[in-house]
Every structure is written in C-alpha cells, then in structure tokens.
Amino acid sequence: MGREYRQYYYLFGMERAGDLAGVKYMGAKDWYLEGAKYLVEAQGSDGSWASTAFMNGALGTRGGAVRVGGDLRDTCFALLFLKRAMLRGAKGTPTAEGAIDLSGASGLTGGDYSSLFDAVFVRYARAEATARPERATDFVRLGARSLPLLVLRLEDPNEELREAAIAALKHFTGLTQGFDPRAPENARAAAVRSWEEWWMAHKSRLVADVEAGRFLEK
Numbered sequence: 001m002g003r004e005y006r007q008y009y010y011l012f013g014m015e016r017a018g019d020l021a022g023v024k025y026m027g028a029k030d031w032y033l034e035g036a037k038y039l040v041e042a043q044g045s046d047g048s049w050a051s052t053a054f055m056n057g058a059l060g061t062r063g064g065a066v067r068v069g070g071d072l073r074d075t076c077f078a079l080l081f082l083k084r085a086m087l088r089g090a091k092g093t094p095t096a097e098g099a100i101d102l103s104g105a106s107g108l109t110g111g112d113y114s115s116l117f118d119a120v121f122v123r124y125a126r127a128e129a130t131a132r133p134e135r136a137t138d139f140v141r142l143g144a145r146s147l148p149l150l151v152l153r154l155e156d157p158n159e160e161l162r163e164a165a166i167a168a169l170k171h172f173t174g175l176t177q178g179f180d181p182r183a184p185e186n187a188r189a190a191a192v193r194s195w196e197e198w199w200m201a202h203k204s205r206l207v208a209d210v211e212a213g214r215f216l217e218k
Contacts, residue, residue: 008049008077011035014041015081023125027118028158032084039078049078058134101143117142117149125164132164137213138172144206144215147172151195153190162188169195 018024025031043049050071100119108116120138127135138210139146153165162181169177177198179191205217 007051008074010185011039011081012077015084019084020108025122025158025161028156028161035081039082043078043143049074055168060070070120094172100138102138105142113142114149117146120146121150121161121164121168124168126162132167133171133213136168137210139168140213140215142201143208147206148196148199148203149217151199152191152194153193154181175201216218 014026014031014035018026023031024187039049048169049070051074067098100116100118100123104118105113105116118143124132124135126139139150147169150165150168154169156162156165160183166181168178175198177191177194179188181188183191202217206215207218208214
C-alpha cells in the first residue's frame with residue numbers, strides 16, 4: 001500500500017465502508033486499528049502525509065523523515081480516517097444493523113456456507129455481552145454445521161475472535177474444555193483437540209432447535 005499514489009484515498013474509503021456498515025472487523029482484520037497504525041508510521045515529521053513522498057527521495061521517506069511538505073489532499077484523507085469524522089450519530093451510539101437472511105442456510109455447501117457463517121460470527125463477535133445470547137440463535141439457524149466452524153475459530157490469530165468463539169460454544173454446551181483465549185498457543189491447541197474430540201463424539205446426535213435457540217441431543 002505504501003507504494004501506491006492513492007493509499008490515503010483508499011484508507012478514507014475503507015473508513016467510510018467500515019463505519020457505514022457498522023463493522024469492527026473486515027474478515028479477521030480490525031480495519032481501524034491496522035489503518036491507524038499504518039498512518040502513524042507514515043506521518044512525516046512536519047505532521048503531514050504525502051503519497052509521492054514515499055516515491056521520491058528528495059521529499060523524504062516513511063517513518064517521520066524530514067521533507068519539503070505533505071500533500072494537502074493526502075493529509076486530509078489521513079486525518080478523516082483517524083478522526084472518523086463522518087461516523088454517523090453521536091459518539092457511543094450503536095449503528096443499526098439489518099438482519100442476515102438465514103432461510104436458505106440448510107441448502108448451502110462449501111464456500112457459500114462458510115461465507116454465511118463468517119457474517120454471522122463477525123456480527124456475534126462485535127455484539128455487546130448482553131446481546132450475545134440473542135445473536136447466538138443465528139448459529140442455531142445455520143444448523144449443527146456451525147459448531148465445528150466455531151471450533152475452528154478457536155485457532156484464530158485474533159484473541160477477541162477466539163474469545164467470541166469460546167463464548168458461543170460455552171453458551172450452547174456449558175463446556176469450555178479448558179480453552180482460554182489468552183493462554184499460550186500449545187495450551188490452546190490441546191483444548192482445541194478436546195473440542196474436536198467432543199464434536200466427533202456428539203455430531204451424529206445434535207439437532208438444531210430454533211424455537212429453543214439451542215442444539216439438542218436426540
């Protein structure tokens with residue numbers, strides 16, 4: 001991104017998309033955190049930003065080098081991203097979200113099902129703790145196939161997403177299998193193996209009860 005002329009316009013577009021959609025994550029990426037880190041590193045010693053400065057040694061380089069001056073447009077886009085100046089509503093006001101259509105989930109296979117699961121999971125992960133039990137019903141609507149995908153999310157590199165995955169699994173089963181999202185990798189891996197064994201032992205008996213909002217053993 002640092003070698004492109006339009007990276008600041010791109011980041012501004014990302015800010016618009018992320019805030020209008022009300023999402024903290026794009027895929028597994030915390031888009032604002034990573035964009036802000038990039039901009040802090042890219043800012044010139046005079047406080048400005050400029051795409052062309054990275055490509056012309058006479059104007060300086062990344063990381064706070066001295067340069068003649070930044071580009072006004074690039075600097076404006078960078079500041080708009082950092083300030084999230086166009087965020088809708090007052091600070092702290094949650095953005096509205098539309099419901100995810102899960103009516104055809106049972107007929108989906110492969111990547112289509114995984115993509116729908118990802119949308120449900122990200123929405124669950126960013127929900128407040130008090131709203132998560134209601135959001136967990138979406139996993140039930142997806143069917144029992146959502147459970148092994150939650151187990152896979154225990155291996156996510158993002159600690160917050162690992163925490164969301166174990167919260168959902170505990171909600172449905174009452175179990176943690178000793179999984180701690182903040183534990184060292186080897187300890188997490190051992191707990192994940194326990195979850196995989198649990199799934200293999202129970203998968204043939206689990207059915208989704210949407211009305212109860214639970215997975216039941218038949």
